[in-house]
Amino acid sequence: MQHILEIIDLHAGIADKEILKGVSLTVKSGEIHAFMGPNGSGKSTLAYTLMGHPKYKLISGDIKIDGTSIKDLPPNQRALMGLFLGFQYPLEIPGVSLSNFLRISYNAVRKDEPMLVRDFRKLLEDKFEVVGMERSFATRYLNEGFSGGEKKKAEVVQLSVLRPKFAVLDETDSGLDIDALKLVADGINSVKSSEIGILLITHYQRILRYVKPQFVHVLVKGKIEVSGGPELANKLEEQGYSWIQGADDTSDEEERVTAPGDRAPAV
Ligand code: ADP
Numbered sequence: 001m002q003h004i005l006e007i008i009d010l011h012a013g014i015a016d017k018e019i020l021k022g023v024s025l026t027v028k029s030g031e032i033h034a035f036m037g038p039n040g041s042g043k044s045t046l047a048y049t050l051m052g053h054p055k056y057k058l059i060s061g062d063i064k065i066d067g068t069s070i071k072d073l074p075p076n077q078r079a080l081m082g083l084f085l086g087f088q089y090p091l092e093i094p095g096v097s098l099s100n101f102l103r104i105s106y107n108a109v110r111k112d113e114p115m116l117v118r119d120f121r122k123l124l125e126d127k128f129e130v131v132g133m134e135r136s137f138a139t140r141y142l143n144e145g146f147s148g149g150e151k152k153k154a155e156v157v158q159l160s161v162l163r164p165k166f167a168v169l170d171e172t173d174s175g176l177d178i179d180a181l182k183l184v185a186d187g188i189n190s191v192k193s194s195e196i197g198i199l200l201i202t203h204y205q206r207i208l209r210y211v212k213p214q215f216v217h218v219l220v221k222g223k224i225e226v227s228g229g230p231e232l233a234n235k236l237e238e239q240g241y242s243w244i245q246g247a248d249d250t251s252d253e254e255e256r257v258t259a260p261g262d263r264a265p266a267v
């Protein structure tokens with residue numbers, strides 16, 4: 001079934017500061033949209049505002065799933081509507097094992113497809129394998145002591161277990177070495193289908209070699225300045241962000257998409 005996520009002239013921010021200044025974007029099932037931009041342009045603000053993080057305030061505009069506004073709903077109800085957020089900086093939750101966390105979230109959002117404990121365990125094993133995580137992670141506390149890469153892989157496991165209608169992945173590629181990046185990409189590609197729409201937020205072009213978007217958008221200072229097809233990502237790889245109006249003062253050598261050797265800041 002075809003679903004539609006509409007972001008309509010969204011203005012949002014933190015406290016009194018407006019960070020998103022009119023973002024409009026439509027994502028349909030089966031589409032992958034890369035959402036790029038220099039550091040500080042507001043990518044995470046969009047991710048948090050979509051999911052309903054209480055710190056982020058929607059000033060005006062709307063967010064709709066299949067025509068129904070979700071802007072006044074708490075995050076858990078947005079999740080029930082089919083929205084998922086993979087965090088840029090996943091939190092550590094001591095006391096909650098990864099497998100319990102996944103099972104409880106699965107039971108919460110997929111009430112329609114109850115699973116026997118045994119079958120769920122098998123499902124987890126399969127999902128862990130895709131991203132190259134050992135089974136022993138299941139009994140560890142959520143993200144506690146996980147490396148940056150392991151945290152990102154755990155986000156992808158969550159994504160593939162929950163199978164949302166729309167996934168917002170906030171820099172799921174950042175801080176990963178090339179092997180981890182490929183595994184994370186495998187995980188994302190394994191959920192890719194006509195059933196899911198993906199908003200792939202990334203600072204670097206490199207994940208787009210493995211997860212192919214049909215649409216690319218560049219956010220600069222809270223506004224989408226350029227949108228295009230996959231060729232836009234190639235242009236960004238060659239030329240960085242500085243050619244885009246207003247972007248030059250926010251991208252420096254270290255932060256360029258063209259950073260040599262796929263250098264990425266550690267998470
Ligand atoms: P990106 O994800 O594109 O790097 P963010 O959405 O994280 O950008 O940040 C956009 C802007 O909002 C930045 O100028 C950042 O400093 C500011 N910002 C983000 N979070 C906070 C916060 N908790 N308090 C104040 N300013 C914030």
Ligand code: MG
Nearest residue numbers: 043044088171
């Ligand atoms: Mg961010």
